[in-house]
Amino acid sequence: MTVLVAEFTALPGEEETVAxxxxxxxxxxxxxxxxxxxxxxxxxxxxxxxxxxxVYRDEKAFRAHLDAPYGAEFNARLGPLIVEDGSQLTFLxxxxx
Numbered sequence: 001m002t003v004l005v006a007e008f009t010a011l012p013g014e015e016e017t018v019a020x021x022x023x024x025x026x027x028x029x030x031x032x033x034x035x036x037x038x039x040x041x042x043x044x045x046x047x048x049x050x051x052x053x054x055v056y057r058d059e060k061a062f063r064a065h066l067d068a069p070y071g072a073e074f075n076a077r078l079g080p081l082i083v084e085d086g087s088q089l090t091f092l093x094x095x096x097x
Contacts, residue, residue: 001036001057001094002055002056002059002061002062002091003054003055003056003091003092004054004062004089004090004091005051005052005053005054005090005092006051006052006087006088006089007049007050007051007052007087007088008049008050008078008082008083008084008087009048009049009082009084010049010050010081010082010083011081011082011083012048014081014082015047015048017081018050018081019042021077021078021081022050022052023040024074025070025071026038026039026052029054029065029071032061032065032068033057034056034057034058034060034062034064034065035054035055035056035061035065036057037053037054037055038052038053038054038055039052040052041053052087075087
């Protein structure tokens with residue numbers, strides 16, 4: 001399983017545009033056969049800060065997600081709307097249990 005969080009901060013005034021883009025991406029990602037979870041969220045105290053919790057069946061499914069043409073379109077549209085130079089990815093290792 002491949003598990004990660006993607007985080008980024010919308011520029012002032014771009015929060016709702018980013019939220020809409022992220023909602024559209026979520027619909028497409030959730031339709032991928034290897035996507036087990038794609039949960040976009042906003043920080044409660046900082047509505048300009050977004051976090052997406054993502055779970056893929058395996059590395060191959062994650063690679064397929066990265067290679068999806070709508071992902072490249074999302075990243076191209078997101079870039080000018082956020083503070084960071086792209087999404088900040090943190091890969092996670094689930095605890096056994």
